[in-house]
Amino acid sequence: MSHPPAEFGAREAALEALLAFYVDAGVDLALDEAPHDRFAEPDRPQPRGEQARPAPAPSDPRQPAPAAASPAAPAFAAAASADETALAARATARGATSLEELREALAAFDGCALKATAKNLVFADGTPGARVMLVGEAPGREEDIQGKPFVGRSGQLLDRMLSAIGLDRGSVYIANIVPWRPPGNRTPTPQEAAICRPFIERQIELCDPDVLVCLGGPSAQALLGVREGILRTRGKWFDYETGRRAIRALATLHPAYLLRQPAQKRLAWRDLRALRKVLDETAGAPQG
Numbered sequence: 001m002s003h004p005p006a007e008f009g010a011r012e013a014a015l016e017a018l019l020a021f022y023v024d025a026g027v028d029l030a031l032d033e034a035p036h037d038r039f040a041e042p043d044r045p046q047p048r049g050e051q052a053r054p055a056p057a058p059s060d061p062r063q064p065a066p067a068a069a070s071p072a073a074p075a076f077a078a079a080a081s082a083d084e085t086a087l088a089a090r091a092t093a094r095g096a097t098s099l100e101e102l103r104e105a106l107a108a109f110d111g112c113a114l115k116a117t118a119k120n121l122v123f124a125d126g127t128p129g130a131r132v133m134l135v136g137e138a139p140g141r142e143e144d145i146q147g148k149p150f151v152g153r154s155g156q157l158l159d160r161m162l163s164a165i166g167l168d169r170g171s172v173y174i175a176n177i178v179p180w181r182p183p184g185n186r187t188p189t190p191q192e193a194a195i196c197r198p199f200i201e202r203q204i205e206l207c208d209p210d211v212l213v214c215l216g217g218p219s220a221q222a223l224l225g226v227r228e229g230i231l232r233t234r235g236k237w238f239d240y241e242t243g244r245r246a247i248r249a250l251a252t253l254h255p256a257y258l259l260r261q262p263a264q265k266r267l268a269w270r271d272l273r274a275l276r277k278v279l280d281e282t283a284g285a286p287q288g
């Protein structure tokens with residue numbers, strides 16, 4: 001029997017490390033060894049909105065020219081299958097009757113490509129049924145490794161923010177709009193966020209908190225339907241319909257942003273005080 005050469009293991013390990021580096025950096029497309037002059041390729045599909053060839057003049061100038069059929073077809077097919085995936089996600093999420101069932105359903109769900117590059121599903125931390133539920137954007141490297149949200153540097157800041165108003169991980173419930181780490185910590189695409197949305201919506205419904213806190217713009221946009229940036233929406237109160245009832249929802253600055261812009265902590269502090277006030281005012285009040 002022939003053995004692999006001694007250096008084989010080292011080379012394989014180096015290639016594996018290089019591949020892991022590419023995945024971490026967000027590279028998801030393999031390129032050829034030889035360069036291509038894309039401008040010289042005659043059959044290159046035209047970017048959306050550009051005509052491949054001059055369209056024949058319409059016989060009636062009031063009628064639009066016929067659409068270029070073939071380039072549009074694959075895009076339509078992709079959109080249809082994304083819709084089907086979103087429908088499947090909705091049905092799967094609706095079928096879960098407890099947070100544990102939801103976690104299992106999510107772990108078995110293959111409709112989001114992020115699952116393929118993530119190490120772990122990052123479902124939640126904290127206490128199900130807590131009065132406060134915080135929802136971030138997506139797990140980072142540390143969260144992916146540990147399978148828990150907000151355990152990296154921004155998580156440590158979040159812990160300090162919570163403690164400033166008398167809360168901790170045991171007294172809140174924490175999740176993300178997307179439960180798998182996007183490669184290289186990039187922002188989840190709108191498609192990824194849309195596919196995962198039924199799961200976080202069901203998670204909120206099953207947790208049934210008194211107050212929902214959206215951490216950062218992507219979370220506020222996905223859950224509160226706002227279009228403006230977080231600096232405009234932070235500090236405002238919204239009604240979030242869980243499906244069972246309307247709960248109060250607050251958008252605030254993401255801890256990762258505060259690590260980059262520490263001067264903005266004063267705004268986050270205002271939001272935290274507003275959250276504390278609402279919790280105190282509604283303590284013991286019947287839900288509804």
Ligand code: URA
Pocket residue numbers: 136137138139140143148149150151152154155176256
């Ligand atoms: N940032 C997030 O939005 N979520 C995490 O879990 C960690 C960092």
